[in-house]
Amino acid sequence: MSVWAVTGYKPYEIGVFKQQDPAVDYIKKAIRQQLLQLVDEGLEWVLISGQLGVECWTAEVVFELQEEQRNIKLAVLTPFLDQEKSWKEENRTYYETIISRADFVAAVSKQPYVNPQQFRNKNQLMLQKSEGLLVLYDEEKEGSPQYLYRMAKQWKEQHSYEIWQIGFYDLQLIVEEEQLNNLDWE
Known part of the structure; x- marks a missing residue:
């Protein structure tokens, strides 16, 4: 079974403050291009943690591919229970829509947020459950994806693991x- 994890920036980290921002469409196009290539190579599952931004936009792309009869499924592994609890209502509603359409949903920690170790545990499990990481991350712009990206680079040193990176130059193209x-x- 071919499983890839996907992560990237949260919206505010890249200056996106509304869902209708044109940047979202370009990011989704970049993700779609990569996922289509992976589907052609046998990708069956996309794994996200449900963070707002690149991860939820990836979920939207997976749903579009499913509507096009592509054989691809979405798994959401949240770091802890009720991760959306403190989010604005609009974001919670959007997130709940994604969760309701996902093919598999589970929380790594069976309790609400306690400490940052829950994020590290989630990252570790995502690496263990996937054979590659697609990450929208540019080393020139630090942000939340750096943690899973760095763990993936270390993981790759001792495991057969691929990392595909989408950077700002790729988006510009x-x-x-x-x-x-x-x-x-004319």
């Missing part, structure tokens, strides 16, 4: 390609 496609050449 997608933006430019879209702009070219939308030009009126």
Whole structure:
């Protein structure tokens, strides 16, 4: 069974403050391109922890692929119970929609937030349960993805594990390609 974990920035870490931001579409296009390539190579499951931003946008891409009859499933491994409890209502509603459509949902810790070790435990389990990590992360811009990314690099030293990285340059290429496609050449 082919399983890949996906993570990346939270929205505020990359200046996205509303779901309709055009940047979200470009990020989803980048994720879609990578997931389609992985599906062609046998990807069956995408694994996220349900963080807002890249992870939830990835869930949306998986749902789109499912609607296109692609054989791909979504698993959500939250670090602890009720991770959305302190989120704004709009974000909770969005998150609950994703959770309701996921093929598998479980919390790594069977209690609410206690300490940061719960995030490390979640990252460790994501690495153990996947054969690769797709990460939207640019080393020039630190943020929450750095923790799983660094763990994955260490994990890779002793395990057969792939890391595919989408950086800001990759996103810029997608933006430019879209702009070219939308030009009126007449």
